[in-house]
Amino acid sequence: MKANALKQAMAKVSSAKISEAPYAAKGFHLEISVAPAEVAAAAAVLDREGFFIEAVTGVDWLGEQAAAEKAAKAAAAAAAKKAAASGEAAPAEPAPAVAPAIPAEDQFEVVYDFNHYEALCRVTMRVRVVRSTPEVPTISEIYPGANWHERETHDFFGIVFTGHPDLSPLLLPEDADFHPLRKDFQA
Amino acid sequence: MNVLAQDPALETFVLNMGPQHPATHGVLRVKLVLDGEYIVEAEPVLGYIHRMHEKMGENRTFAQFMPNTGRLDYLSALSYNHGYVCAVERAAGIGVPERAEYIRCITVELNRISSHLLWLGAYVLDLGGFTPLLYAFDDREILLDLLEGVTGARLTYCYFRFGGVYNDIDDDFVTGLKGFVKRMRTRLPMYHNLVTKNIILRKRLEDIGFITPELCRKYGATGPVARGSGIDYDVRRHEPYSVYPEFKFDIPVYPKGDSMARYLVRMDEIEQSLRIIEQGLDKLPSGPVMAEKVPKILKPPKGDYYHAVEAARGAFGVRLVSDGTNTPYRLKLRSPSFSNLSLFAEAAQGLLIADAIALMGSLDLVIPEIDR
Incomplete structure (x- = not known):
């Protein structure tokens, strides 16, 4: 199966975490999260496995950190309340073991969609970068089709694809200095 | 004059094709660097009809975005309706009654035929043949009337709903459609006699504007562009949705990769869509056309x-990111022509301008869908 072959091939990319997604509910088969530095390496693996590129886009997770902190505080408060109610002293380590790590800063997510002409295998590759310095290496040398998708993502989010031949606005006006899909964008 | 001739850079010149060129079918501009009539470099310039549909998606509810989907590709708007409702139904876990699924497939295929007919007319018009346009629009007019009767619109349809369709089809539609299928079966051989076998058309399309399968893969081309390069990829077969598995139909694939191959793929697809429509009408089950208890406010x-x-x-994809509220957090619209056009720069190198027009027409571009 294509998914297994890809999993094996992706083992060479050290930061790549690959997991299976429920296809019927989600619409894709594999999810790969990879560190920004190894985007091109991961794309090269996909290229060798014969995948084609469907799209590149971004998601702005502004406020994620605040929400995570709020949730952690609420969990701690609930634990303390529960402890107080049962008449015991507040436990020394209230944080549950499964609590997700709170990101130090809000992030952008760059999402790459790959698909295969023969095998039924949709792959979603995710890269997280901090909002203050959103830089991801380009994959347009591996997939020339990514050129426009990356330009569009730069238009909408201001994510910089380092090494990209031309990041001038593609869909926005040529003098556009705004990024409309950022969640803090004000028209 | 000798000085000019010694510097190759001075022998080329830049020509703007568009944004108001009739062969670009909308407001697309292509910056051409030409050496005589040969293309050295072609750079499509996009964005003239950019409307930021993806931002609009983020500040209205799921249902309120429905009309937008009909305004991406105005020639096959129902496919875009379909892609969007399927994505939201998947996210919110809404089931669709069988009759509604059949109606969706029938109307989408009808829309596909009307889109291909317009392409046929306009493409041959680009190449200098005026007559076929009039024949194609004659047939398309019947389709638009049929679809108007059931959807209420002629072009920018907003017919599908989460959990079904807005309106059941009636007897007038069914008889009209049966008549159309019969008529179209006699018209197709006529088109082949009039257009496909025409020696001028063949000279303009055969062995011109090659696109290799590898080029398709690197740029993510789908639809008739990929199938004209020998790639047997069709979402309806590859990744079945709705009730397409119930139908018997072929995926036309031509391996040659020239403009003629893409032309033939679309002509054959009209025939296959007719088959799907016929089977759909035969198998059409009775029952409701809307799921019961679809919540008014969706919170996937x-x-x-x-x-x-x-x-x-080609493949139209919707990526929906939900944060559990009644509006999408992020709505990415993956449009096929965007990827199909992106390979034009590479495929057009070294062609004559007239052949590049033939190549561009064979990509079947709809600019509002590229610019979104």
Whole structure:
């Protein structure tokens, strides 16, 4: 199966975490999260496995950190309340073991969609970068089709694809200095 | 004059094709660097009709975005309706009654035929043949009337709903459609006699504007462009959705990769769509056309969802990121022509301008869908 072959091939990319997604509910088969530095390496693996590129886009997770902190505080408060109610002293380590790590800063997510002409295998590759310095290496040398998708993502989010031949606005006006899909964008 | 001739850079010149050129079918501009009539470099310039549909998606509810989907590709708007409702239905876990699924497939295929007919007329018009346009629009007019009767619109349809369709089809539609299928079966041989076998058309299309399968893969081309390069990829077969598995139909594939191959793929697809429509009418079950108890306010669970459909121009995908509220957190629209056009720069190198027009027409571009 294509998914297994890809999993094996992706083992060479050290930061790549690959997991299976429920296809019927989600619409894709594999999810790969990879560190920004190894985007091109991961794309090269996909290229060798014969995948084609469907799209590149971004998601702005502004406020994620605040929400995570709020949730952690609420969990701690609930634990303390529960402890107080049962008449015991507040436990020394209230944080549950499964609590997700709170990101130090809000992030952008760059999402790459790959698909295969023969095998039924949709792959979603995710890269997280901090909002203050959103830089991801380009994959347009591996997939020339990514050129426009990356330009569009730069238009909408201001994510910089380092090494990209031309990041001038593609869909926005040529003098556009705004990024409309950022969640803090004000028209 | 000798000085000019010694510097190759001075022998080329830049020509703007568009944004108001009739062969670009909308407001697309292509910056051409020419050496005589040969293309040295072609750079499509986009964005003249950019409307930021993806931002609009983020500040209205799921249902309120429905009309937008009909305004991406105005020639096969129902496919875009379909892609969007499928994505939201997947996210919110809404089931669709069988009759509604059949109606969806029938109307989408009808829309595909009307899109291909317009392409046929306009393409041959680009190449200098005026007559076929009039024949194609004659047939398309019947389709638009049929679809108007059931959807209420002629072009920018907003017919599908989460959990079904807005309106059941009636007897007038069914008889009209049966008549159309019969008529179209006699018209197709006529088109082949009039257009396909025409020696001028063949000279303009055969062995010109090659696109290799590898080029398709590197640029993510789908639809008739990929199938004209020998890639047997159709979302309806590859990743079945709706009730397409119930139908018997072929995926036309031509391996040659020239403009003629893409032309033939679309002509054959008209025939296949007729087959699907016929089977759909035969098998059409009775029952409701809307699911019961679809909540008025949709709040899909957190997470992201993807759904692709086969539109007239290739794979249209919707990536929906939900944060659990009644509006999408992020709505990415993956349009087929965007990827199909992106390979033009590479495929057009070294062609004559007239052949590049033939190549561009064979991509079947709809600019509002590229610019979104």
